[in-house]
Amino acid sequence: MKWVLLVYKLPKAKTTAKKVAIWRKLKKLAVYPLQDSVCILPYSERTLENFEWLAEEIKEMGGDATLWETIALDYSQEDQVKEYFLTQVNKQYKEIMDKVENAINIKQLQKLWTLFHQIKSQDYLRSPLWIEVKGLLEKKASELSGKDE
Missing domain, CATH: 1.10.10 (Arc Repressor Mutant, subunit A)
Structure with a gap:
């Protein structure tokens, strides 16, 4: 199965309100958190687009965000x-x-x-x-x- 990963780092100096807004958007998307600041969704054009928008928003806040497409999860x-x-x-x-x-x-x-x-x-x-x-x-x-x- 194909997956899309969002790896991000929020800026330290930005307001908590912006960080909470990102967290709420991740929650609304119902992402699977692989670890802190790394989450995954099954790949589709829609999930990729949602992550692209979110990554752009994080970057505009002064953070970093990278998207990855993968099929490299082990079966378990x-x-x-x-x-x-x-x-x-x-x-x-x-x-x-x-x-x-x-x-x-x-x-x-x-x-x-x-x-x-x-x-x-x-x-x-x-x-x-x-x-x-x-x-x-x-x-x-x-x-x-x-x-x-």
Whole structure:
């Protein structure tokens, strides 16, 4: 499998707010942290572009950032990284599944759809749970729209 790595160093003298902003962006991308200041995502044009933007932002802050494309992970490490990505999204998908049952109106369901799309954007390895969650959301939408009539 192909991967993209971001190796970065934030400047020491810059404000904490900028560093927190970078950390939040990494968290939003749901990266796998290989070690301090080194993170990885499965390769795609989208993940490469996201890392390119982030690397540029780090450089504009006065830091350093380098991107690497690789297939050089050993199989056990690659399995561990894949498991990490799947575990992260599956946990979030299961939380949505639990909340769908308790949704009592369309507004609550719309929030769950929004959350679903956010999680799906981090589902780099296409967890099979996404189809199940989508089906539950669609079924609940059908039930709730029947109540409104």
